[in-house]
Amino acid sequence: MDTNKFLFFFKDMQTSSYALQLVEVEKQFGDVRAVDNVSLEVKKGEFFALLGPSGSGKTTLLRIIAGLESAGKGSVFIGGKNVTKNPPYARGIGMVFQDFLLFPHKTVGENIAFPLKMKKMSATHQQEQLSWVLDLVRMKGYEDRFPNQLSGGQKQRVALARGLVARPDILLLDEPLANLDRELRKEMEVEMRRFQAEIDIPFVYVTHNQEEALTLSNRIAVMKDGHFEQVGDKLELYDEPATAFVASFLGLNNTISGEVLRQENDFSFIDWKGIELKIPTPNGIKPGDRIAYYLRSEKMHINPHGKSNPVDGSITLTAVLRDIIFKGQYSDYFVILDNDEEMVISDVPDIESLKIGGKVDVSWLPSSGFSFAADGEE
Amino acid sequence: MAVKQFLHSKDLKALALSLPGALFIIFFLFIPLATIVVYSFWRTESYTMIADWNLNNYLTILTTKTYLTFLFRSLSMSLAVSFISLIYSWPVAYYIAKYGGRYRLILTMLTAAPFFTGILLRVTAMQQILGPIGVVNMFLSNIGLKPLHLLMYSHYATGLGLIYLWIPFMVLAIYLSLLTFDFKLLDAAMINGASPLRAFWEVTLPLNWIGTCIGLALVFIPTFAATITPKFLGGVNGALYGNILAHQFGSTGTWALGSAMGVLMFTISSLFVFIVFKTVNLNRSGYTGKIAGE
Amino acid sequence: MASINHQASALKTGQVVLLVLLYIFLYFPLLFITYDSFVHNIIWPFPPEWTLEWYQKLLGMSDFHAGLKNSFYIGLFTAIPATLFSTAAVIGLLKYRTRWRGGMILLYISPLFVPGLLIGISTLMFNANVMGMSGKLISAIIANTTEDIAFSFLVILAQLVRYDWRMDEAAMVFGATPAQVFWEVTLPTIWPAILGAFLVSFILAFNNLEISYYNLGAIPTLPTIAWGSLRHGIKPELFALATVINMLVFSAIAGLFFLIQTGMVRFGYRGE
Numbered sequence: 001m002d003t004n005k006f007l008f009f010f011k012d013m014q015t016s017s018y019a020l021q022l023v024e025v026e027k028q029f030g031d032v033r034a035v036d037n038v039s040l041e042v043k044k045g046e047f048f049a050l051l052g053p054s055g056s057g058k059t060t061l062l063r064i065i066a067g068l069e070s071a072g073k074g075s076v077f078i079g080g081k082n083v084t085k086n087p088p089y090a091r092g093i094g095m096v097f098q099d100f101l102l103f104p105h106k107t108v109g110e111n112i113a114f115p116l117k118m119k120k121m122s123a124t125h126q127q128e129q130l131s132w133v134l135d136l137v138r139m140k141g142y143e144d145r146f147p148n149q150l151s152g153g154q155k156q157r158v159a160l161a162r163g164l165v166a167r168p169d170i171l172l173l174d175e176p177l178a179n180l181d182r183e184l185r186k187e188m189e190v191e192m193r194r195f196q197a198e199i200d201i202p203f204v205y206v207t208h209n210q211e212e213a214l215t216l217s218n219r220i221a222v223m224k225d226g227h228f229e230q231v232g233d234k235l236e237l238y239d240e241p242a243t244a245f246v247a248s249f250l251g252l253n254n255t256i257s258g259e260v261l262r263q264e265n266d267f268s269f270i271d272w273k274g275i276e277l278k279i280p281t282p283n284g285i286k287p288g289d290r291i292a293y294y295l296r297s298e299k300m301h302i303n304p305h306g307k308s309n310p311v312d313g314s315i316t317l318t319a320v321l322r323d324i325i326f327k328g329q330y331s332d333y334f335v336i337l338d339n340d341e342e343m344v345i346s347d348v349p350d351i352e353s354l355k356i357g358g359k360v361d362v363s364w365l366p367s368s369g370f371s372f373a374a375d376g377e378e
Numbered sequence: 379m380a381v382k383q384f385l386h387s388k389d390l391k392a393l394a395l396s397l398p399g400a401l402f403i404i405f406f407l408f409i410p411l412a413t414i415v416v417y418s419f420w421r422t423e424s425y426t427m428i429a430d431w432n433l434n435n436y437l438t439i440l441t442t443k444t445y446l447t448f449l450f451r452s453l454s455m456s457l458a459v460s461f462i463s464l465i466y467s468w469p470v471a472y473y474i475a476k477y478g479g480r481y482r483l484i485l486t487m488l489t490a491a492p493f494f495t496g497i498l499l500r501v502t503a504m505q506q507i508l509g510p511i512g513v514v515n516m517f518l519s520n521i522g523l524k525p526l527h528l529l530m531y532s533h534y535a536t537g538l539g540l541i542y543l544w545i546p547f548m549v550l551a552i553y554l555s556l557l558t559f560d561f562k563l564l565d566a567a568m569i570n571g572a573s574p575l576r577a578f579w580e581v582t583l584p585l586n587w588i589g590t591c592i593g594l595a596l597v598f599i600p601t602f603a604a605t606i607t608p609k610f611l612g613g614v615n616g617a618l619y620g621n622i623l624a625h626q627f628g629s630t631g632t633w634a635l636g637s638a639m640g641v642l643m644f645t646i647s648s649l650f651v652f653i654v655f656k657t658v659n660l661n662r663s664g665y666t667g668k669i670a671g672e
Numbered sequence: 673m674a675s676i677n678h679q680a681s682a683l684k685t686g687q688v689v690l691l692v693l694l695y696i697f698l699y700f701p702l703l704f705i706t707y708d709s710f711v712h713n714i715i716w717p718f719p720p721e722w723t724l725e726w727y728q729k730l731l732g733m734s735d736f737h738a739g740l741k742n743s744f745y746i747g748l749f750t751a752i753p754a755t756l757f758s759t760a761a762v763i764g765l766l767k768y769r770t771r772w773r774g775g776m777i778l779l780y781i782s783p784l785f786v787p788g789l790l791i792g793i794s795t796l797m798f799n800a801n802v803m804g805m806s807g808k809l810i811s812a813i814i815a816n817t818t819e820d821i822a823f824s825f826l827v828i829l830a831q832l833v834r835y836d837w838r839m840d841e842a843a844m845v846f847g848a849t850p851a852q853v854f855w856e857v858t859l860p861t862i863w864p865a866i867l868g869a870f871l872v873s874f875i876l877a878f879n880n881l882e883i884s885y886y887n888l889g890a891i892p893t894l895p896t897i898a899w900g901s902l903r904h905g906i907k908p909e910l911f912a913l914a915t916v917i918n919m920l921v922f923s924a925i926a927g928l929f930f931l932i933q934t935g936m937v938r939f940g941y942r943g944e
Contacts, residue, residue: 068841088844089852101842105860114856118847162846172845388768395764396776399757399821407783407791407818410798414790417797427801470694473687485691487929492698494872494921496879498895499914502902503701506708506911513704516716542697549694554830574680595785603787606881610902620789627793627886637797640790651785 018077019044019170019202020065025074027060027226034060036226038074042170042204042219047196049213049234050206052223053249061223062172062206067091079169089118094163094201095172099179100155102147108158109143115166133165136195153184160192164199173205177212189215210250214238222246244372247294252332254300254343256293257374260285267366273339278315278366282373295369297346302333305359316363319343321356335362411644418638425631435638445622445639452619453646455533456602459540460548463597464590466541467548472582474549475556486553493546501610504542508535508611531613539611540601548593555589588663595651602647619643702918709911726912733901733909735892743893745809747878750816751824754873757817758825759866763858766829767837777829783822791815792886799887807889815887816877823876824869831865864931871924879917 020042027035063069067088137157241247258270319335515525567577605620626636712721795815881895
């Protein structure tokens, strides 16, 4: 355990306070720019998520950090050292892969000790580190099993242990929960936060699942077409999305688009397929411009027709209730408005008075949605 | 820590590893094959090749009735052997792949194993079974029946011997194809109203057609070039095209003519493979070109 | 419904019958000459008069020892390069995705589509007239190697398509150099495929007649000796030879099978 103290001391001595720093990293595959001028700093002890749809370049970026892919341009610093030209085995990283990628011919113990063996650490040292990490992931007693004798969750723990055992400067995680079922995923989410808090090694976590990113991380970078749309604290991203893409990607949204008819104070009025809607005015938008408006389903309310009691300034529209999906603490209500458009509202279940086919009032505060200039696509 | 440029292009690494063997094959197989194409346009005089470009060798083959007869005989033999092997191998490979369970591997290895004991010794073994003093006819005469002339140094005996030699290839090719076939697709077909036979035609066969074609090629090609089997099982009049080809390289020393025969053999084999694979429609074959991990 | 079940089980029974008949067809001749090799009355060996004379005759054959040695050399020195070439190629083509992959695979299996007779005569012509070297062991080894590269390539390819190459990436991330990756991760999982390819190449080259025959001239190998004596009628000592070779081949295959069954052979399956 003295070594651990020494390791931490050694880390503090290093000049940079960042565990990971990317400077203007680029990667081109043929005509496709998979990673486009990305800069990023991840601090020690941070749980950082790279969130994006498939094809957004997040996995490529992770592979560049790991050294499995070369950076076309730019630099990668890990633990304050420039490792841009280092091969993966000379970067001091740990990694957890999507399919775990445990070595099938090695036991759990051999799998976990692999990074230590590669470092040519002495046997006693290896044993020490191994027992520490087995304790951490609660896998004591499984050392002699083979990977094919483990359940999915146990494999996940072994993969994490292997990633952490050498106390890397940074742990990279590539969609590690994607292949687990829902129950196990919830359990592992809790566990991972615990490991991370206990050991102070920064996690860089790649996922396409916004829920996972929001649950696990402190900070999130939303990626699209190889660049960062927004980097920031997760609540900041959720409550103040900087771009239309971030607004649409996080949360369950109603997307409304239309042309600006007129403007009053900070608000614009748009024509949404025959309904005039009041929305906050995005920067630099004039009457005649097209805009997109994203409205989170949980920011809306639904009531039987005529029984709504909206807050001041709310918009209320009448609609027909098409379907209700019961989710436990809340329900998703699908309604059809007068202009034949559909909306989804998440609100408390009300079996008594909300019936499918019945008339309802839908209400929300215009300022609770996010509006952006429409970029032509949708 | 050595900091050096680590990543090169993937093409380069793939080529560095695969080029040596490829060059070996090109240099020691394709170039020799190309030389017999050259020699087929030369002539031989008292055991030396003379570079006197002409088409006489081909004219000789195509105008000599005996050569044409041998060619036709070999072609019919190969087609028959391939076709019979195909028909027989399908149910066998199908059974192993579908119902073999944990015995799948041993059942397949058992069909493939005889192939490794060598052509000559297998033909020797077959000779002990067929033929006038083979155990079948000896048995018949021992119990007072007339011997089966069909099996005595005849084309039928040759055909049976060739099936004996090459059917493992067909079973193996179809079996390997079936290994990657999802049998649940048949349930889907039958639930949607297809009879078992119909499901086979509509689903199983098309999705395993490439494997079947490979099997056909692997049986046809060595059968068309057979020399040993007809020599020992076919009897006096049993010679096939391969035998007269081999003959040119023996005592007669007519290498140029033999080369032309070889070129013709290769051309016909290639044509057969080409025609067979013409029937493959990659979009309908279930082929993805993907390999595990991609 | 009952009729469909009936039909299905009848089909299944039919398939079993065909399978059993195939095994009888394949093995009866081999078993019969094995039996024959131990009896004196080879033509109609019932009841058998047991003897070992054919084995003594085999050992006494003038060329037997030279033939055995030459066959062994051809087998060994064909199998080594064939396995090395094909292992490197399969790893290169599967591990590193390249646009050359399809063409290369086709090139590597192309020797399967050239009959042994043509390989034999073309290498004979090439060696004799272009290289000026005929009737040498090395010519036979080279010619056999071209064919056996294809066989061992297929054997290794069939196993390695299931190997997950990201396993190598994982090892590298955890500090393994390329050499360590190969020794620690790749080789321990793929060696059975390599061994299988080696055995297949060895056996095929050892037993090869058509390619070796044209390249060797007067140099004897077991198959050419057998060929020579067969041309002069049935030689019972060949039954002894066949029995010996069959035993060797079948014990090699049984050994390989044992390795696979006992789980010593595990490949880098995904998520298993």
